[in-house]
Amino acid sequence: MAFKIYTKTGDKGETCLIGGTKVPKSHLRIEAYGTIDELNSHIGFCNDQITHLPTNQLLREVQDRLFTIGSSLATDPEKEPRMKIPDLHEEDVVLLEKEMDRMDTELPPMKSFLLPGGHPAVSALHIARCVCRRAERCCVRMQYEQMEVEPLVIQYLNRLSDYLFVLSRFITKELQAEEIPWKPRV
Numbered sequence: 001m002a003f004k005i006y007t008k009t010g011d012k013g014e015t016c017l018i019g020g021t022k023v024p025k026s027h028l029r030i031e032a033y034g035t036i037d038e039l040n041s042h043i044g045f046c047n048d049q050i051t052h053l054p055t056n057q058l059l060r061e062v063q064d065r066l067f068t069i070g071s072s073l074a075t076d077p078e079k080e081p082r083m084k085i086p087d088l089h090e091e092d093v094v095l096l097e098k099e100m101d102r103m104d105t106e107l108p109p110m111k112s113f114l115l116p117g118g119h120p121a122v123s124a125l126h127i128a129r130c131v132c133r134r135a136e137r138c139c140v141r142m143q144y145e146q147m148e149v150e151p152l153v154i155q156y157l158n159r160l161s162d163y164l165f166v167l168s169r170f171i172t173k174e175l176q177a178e179e180i181p182w183k184p185r186v
Helices: 028-049 054-075 090-104 122-144 153-173
Strands: 015-017 022-024
Touching: 028 054, 028 122, 054 090, 054 153, 090 153, 122 153
Parallel strands: none
Antiparallel strands: 015 022
16 A cells, blocks of 8 residues: 555644654754755756766765755654664765865866856756755754754755855856856946
């Protein structure tokens, strides 16, 4: 028998964390992992528009890490989950840093701020970058409000948003699109 997608348990504005604790759907922990889910969807959309195979593979890995982060954020830190929750590793951050360093060697130096745009794939990467920053802010807010969040999660999200920016520049170059410099009105 197949499971139904709807349970009707959230109809009153509450949901359960992994571990069984009921919280309002407006809870910061729900906001954080919901934003991670949104980011994961944007990354999938970006990946569908990019034809650079090494990038496609890395973005799939990023999506896996985002599921890892989402499951971490969805778990009640006060309760032991019945299932094993995957974890993030320092090497996940290092992978993003190495990839940024590699792409940077192929890119011209930046001489101004850049406006998002120039190609739909580039714009999509900038949207993902912005959502990633929002996810990072949610996690930082959790820390400030004394909610448990792994410091490595915040570090990974910080590095991921940097990676998405560098990737947007790299894809601009790959697509032979034009970077759009910001020319402030003075």
